[in-house]
Amino acid sequence: MTPWKGGSSAAGFGVVATFAGITRHHDPDPDENPWVHGPPAPVTVRIVPHDPAWPRRYRELASGIRAALGAAVLDLEHVGSTSVPGLAAKDVIDIDLTVADPRAEEAYVPALERRGYVLTIREPSFHEHRCLTLAEPRVNLHVFGPDCPETIRHRLFRDWLRAHPGDRVRYQEAKLAAIPGGGTVMDYNARKQATIREIHDRLFRAHGML
Structure with missing residues (x-):
């Protein structure tokens, strides 16, 4: 297995993200x-138009999170649709927080x-994922450990959509098509999953991961 470029030994987990780990759809x-x-x-x-x-x-x-946690913050990233210029999204900021051990x-x-x-949310089976929410402004703060394949996937997907307007449009259309049917946000996410995986497949192949 080819290791993720730039990866380092994951404190508390003893692994380095690999191409196989990054490209696997882990549920x-x-x-x-x-x-x-x-x-x-x-x-x-x-879904609202992109807000500059x-x-x-x-x-x-991010400034507030760093002030609250200090050295416990190993990394912070703006991810999700609000991080992609021109992409319509829910008015919710998604943030990936990396700590030594979630x-x-x-x-x-x-x-x-x-x-x-x-x-x-507490999901030990999903890379020890935790999610904290903030009501105002609305935030989903996702917590993972170092070199987590999921945080790498989030960044790759964000950067791909920033650079590929065709897939950005496809994803936006999938988001809008996923709204009918109601249910929870997880139901909405499930309805757009096929498009997300198609885009993942393209970007993974473009990066030589598959």
């Missing part, structure tokens, strides 16, 4: 209950809670 254990405070209620997903203020909002949020919740959760974040 959480379906029998795992990820909801810290119970499952979410159905919502109406609303989103990057600035991310920078302000399982050590005491190292980051209490400090973030004091800033209004709520630990919402």
Whole structure:
């Protein structure tokens, strides 16, 4: 297996992200209950035109996270649709936070809670993923460990959409087509998954990963 370029030994996990790990579509254990405070209620997903203020909002949020956590922050990245200029999105900022070990919740959760974040998801089967949410402004703060394949996938997908307007349009069309049907945000995400995987396949092949 070819290691991810730039990867280093993952503290607490003892692995380096590989091309095989990055290109594998890793799903959480379906029998795992990820909801810290119970499952979410159905919502109406609303997609809005790209807001040029989103990057600035991310920078302000990132500054607050760094102030709260200090050296515990190994990396922060603006990911998701709000990080792609020109792409319509839900008005929710997605952020990837890398810490030494997501399982050590005491190292980051209490400090973030004091800033209004709520630990919402805990998924040990999915790279020890945690997600904290903020109600205002709306934020999904995803927590992973070093060299996590999922954070690499998020960055590759973001950068690909920034550089490839055709796939950016395809993804936006898939997002809009996924709204009818209602349900939870996870239902909406599932309806656009096929398009996401088609784009992943193209970008992985372009990077020589497949």
